[in-house]
Amino acid sequence: MSLLTLAFRSLLSRWITVSLTVFAVAMSVALFLAVEKVRIGAKASFADTISDTDLIVGARSGSVQLLLYSVFRIGNATNNVTWQSYQDIAARPEVDWIVPLSLGDSHRQFRVMGTTVEYFQRYKYRGGRSLAFAAGERFDDMFDAVVGADVARELGYQVGDPIIVSHGIASFTEHDQLPFTISGILAKTGTPVDRTVTISLEGLEAIHVDWRGGAKIPGQATPADTLRAMDLQPKAITAALIGVKSKLRVFQIQRAINEYKEEPLLAILPGVALAELWQIVGVAETALVGVSALVVVTALLGMAAMIFSGLNERRREMAILRAMGARPTTIMGLLMVEATLMAVIGALMGVVFLFIGLAIARPYIDAEFGLYLPIAFLSSREGWVLLAVIAAGAVTSLLPAWRAYRLSLADGMTVKV
Amino acid sequence: MLSNSALSLTHVDFTWPGHPSFRLRLADFHVVRGQKVLLLGESGSGKSTLLSLIGGILVPDSGCISVDGHDVVRLSAPARDLFRAEHIGVIFQQFNLLPYATPLDNILLPLRFAPMRRQRVGDAKKEALRLTHALGLPQDLIAHQQAGSLSVGQQQRVAVARALIGKPSLIMADEPTSALDAGSQSAFLDLLFQQCDEAGSTLLMVSHDDRLAARFDQTVSMAEIAEFERGRAT
Numbered sequence: 001m002s003l004l005t006l007a008f009r010s011l012l013s014r015w016i017t018v019s020l021t022v023f024a025v026a027m028s029v030a031l032f033l034a035v036e037k038v039r040i041g042a043k044a045s046f047a048d049t050i051s052d053t054d055l056i057v058g059a060r061s062g063s064v065q066l067l068l069y070s071v072f073r074i075g076n077a078t079n080n081v082t083w084q085s086y087q088d089i090a091a092r093p094e095v096d097w098i099v100p101l102s103l104g105d106s107h108r109q110f111r112v113m114g115t116t117v118e119y120f121q122r123y124k125y126r127g128g129r130s131l132a133f134a135a136g137e138r139f140d141d142m143f144d145a146v147v148g149a150d151v152a153r154e155l156g157y158q159v160g161d162p163i164i165v166s167h168g169i170a171s172f173t174e175h176d177q178l179p180f181t182i183s184g185i186l187a188k189t190g191t192p193v194d195r196t197v198t199i200s201l202e203g204l205e206a207i208h209v210d211w212r213g214g215a216k217i218p219g220q221a222t223p224a225d226t227l228r229a230m231d232l233q234p235k236a237i238t239a240a241l242i243g244v245k246s247k248l249r250v251f252q253i254q255r256a257i258n259e260y261k262e263e264p265l266l267a268i269l270p271g272v273a274l275a276e277l278w279q280i281v282g283v284a285e286t287a288l289v290g291v292s293a294l295v296v297v298t299a300l301l302g303m304a305a306m307i308f309s310g311l312n313e314r315r316r317e318m319a320i321l322r323a324m325g326a327r328p329t330t331i332m333g334l335l336m337v338e339a340t341l342m343a344v345i346g347a348l349m350g351v352v353f354l355f356i357g358l359a360i361a362r363p364y365i366d367a368e369f370g371l372y373l374p375i376a377f378l379s380s381r382e383g384w385v386l387l388a389v390i391a392a393g394a395v396t397s398l399l400p401a402w403r404a405y406r407l408s409l410a411d412g413m414t415v416k417v
Numbered sequence: 418m419l420s421n422s423a424l425s426l427t428h429v430d431f432t433w434p435g436h437p438s439f440r441l442r443l444a445d446f447h448v449v450r451g452q453k454v455l456l457l458g459e460s461g462s463g464k465s466t467l468l469s470l471i472g473g474i475l476v477p478d479s480g481c482i483s484v485d486g487h488d489v490v491r492l493s494a495p496a497r498d499l500f501r502a503e504h505i506g507v508i509f510q511q512f513n514l515l516p517y518a519t520p521l522d523n524i525l526l527p528l529r530f531a532p533m534r535r536q537r538v539g540d541a542k543k544e545a546l547r548l549t550h551a552l553g554l555p556q557d558l559i560a561h562q563q564a565g566s567l568s569v570g571q572q573q574r575v576a577v578a579r580a581l582i583g584k585p586s587l588i589m590a591d592e593p594t595s596a597l598d599a600g601s602q603s604a605f606l607d608l609l610f611q612q613c614d615e616a617g618s619t620l621l622m623v624s625h626d627d628r629l630a631a632r633f634d635q636t637v638s639m640a641e642i643a644e645f646e647r648g649r650a651t
Contacts, residue, residue: 006518009515009518010517012517317515320509320512320515321515322474323472323507324502324507324529324579325502325530326498329495413468413507414465414591
């Protein structure tokens with residue numbers, strides 16, 4: 001009977017306390033790995049929100065703020081970009097394509113965004129994926145609207161349903177004379193696009209024809225057909241996405257926009273701004289990792305306490321082993337093997353718990369938070385985490401093992417209990 | 418004389434580290450090879466300390482303890498542990514066995530720590546079954562039960578098999594019969610003696626029961642050979 005089987009049999013004989021301890025270790029490991037998965041998933045999905053766009057232009061503010069309102073639809077623009085400036089930038093030879101974004105109105109809890117049809121072709125996410133339609137198609141008419149997957153799901157919309165845009169955000173004034181018709185529903189992307197109602201810039205302009213200074217002009221209601229015939233060029237937009245012809249020119253055009261004389265503008269590189277934003281969010285990330293690491297430490301301390309409390313009743317066992325010729329260091333090793341065995345089983349069970357939990361929770365997390373967590377084989381980082389847990393288990397067991405060493409030296413072959 | 422003695426202690430002086438009032442002195446004690454010796458002593462007479470000294474768990478401050486011609490005092494601590502594993506079989510009063518292992522695994526346990534003894538045995542499992550058969554233990558009890566589920570008498574016999582496997586030169590038994598009733602005591606001693614004879618092992622048995630004296634080759638009382646001081650613990 002090897003030391004390992006000896007330790008294993010001994011653990012089996014105390015299966016209730018042992019399994020509770022192992023369970024605690026397993027849960028803590030599963031929690032830690034789950035936090036890692038969510039953290040890395042969140043980080044990836046964060047970075048995947050926008051891709052293949054070289055620059056984002058908006059009124060001068062902070063780069064994070066511009067990123068937040070233009071891409072994440074969080075907060076509001078402090079100022080607009082005039083149509084003139086937009087056209088100046090669009091006319092620059094380095095610009096390959098430019099898509100205007102106009103925000104400010106809402107539908108229920110969702111933002112409404114005015115843009116051009118080119119948006120559906122140019123907006124890319126998760127490493128260059130294009131927007132796809134789950135139903136219907138892009139807007140064609142001035143009063144067509146394309147809704148994101150979450151909008152359609154939460155409000156139960158179908159293609160052809162009418163949709164009324166509210167003025168401003170969280171307002172009670174509605175553009176109810178001019179309802180839009182849903183022309184298409186986008187497939188789920190896991191980005192803020194899912195929670196956006198997209199309409200044409202002209203449509204957005206049209207519903208504001210009878211408005212001045214944020215209020216409706218009393219008694220004026222231009223009919224839809226008249227509006228269709230009008231030249232509804234917007235006076236301003238909120239932001240614009242830009243693709244450049246040569247990546248080498250990105251910084252050049254960025255500087256040109258930032259130094260634009262007629263109006264204070266800001267051009268940002270989405271990747272840089274995302275990294276900046278993640279640094280801010282990253283504090284919570286670190287805190288989360290720290291807390292879950294502490295949970296693992298607590299579980300391991302619990303294991304050490306369990307071994308400690310069992311030592312006294314196991315002095316007989318140790319005395320027998322001593323009488324058979326076991327060295328005190330062998331006794332010490334036996335306890336460490338036991339602890340390591342528990343840590344190994346705990347860590348492996350933790351992985352199993354993680355995958356079971358992922359399999360159950362993944363559809364929910366994807367639907368609710370747009371967070372796609374891949375069920376992949378353990379990454380090398382997670383492998384290191386497991387090894388660290390096992391090593392920490394072995395190190396933690398040094399305390400009770402040392403105590404056992406002292407006890408077996410003092411007791412020898414006889415126990416006076 | 419020395420070559421003929423299985424055990425010899427001369428001028429042994431032992432003081433518990435940190436307890437100067439706890440002292441055992443022993444001038445001269447020899448056991449001839451192959452003999453069965455009963456060491457009589459009340460509890461608290463220093464019997465356990467003496468056994469620990471012979472077993473090499475404790476080391477005297479001075480003197481010579483030789484088991485089978487080897488001076489254990491001069492060995493290093495790991496070497497003493499190895500020596501004990503190779504040359505000495507131990508039987509306790511009770512709770513001899515690891516309760517979670519099978520009796521068979523318990524019997525094979527000392528061989529794990531004693532490579533030479535293991536080599537001497539050859540087919541260890543076969544030898545264990547031969548011993549237990551001779552000791553009147555059913556075979557399926559040995560390999561499939563947990564040792565903790567055996568009766569006290571059965572456990573003591575498993576302990577005998579464990580002490581004797583690989584034929585160590587010295588068997589130390591510390592009141593092995595005290596947990597048994599009078600009828601079983603005699604049968605147990607018969608089996609123990611028979612197996613010691615077969616293995617050619619010397620037996621040193623410690624007891625407070627002088628009624629057993631008649632069955633041994635030699636009976637020594639603790640008080641005759643040793644001077645034991647046990648100061649009040651402070």
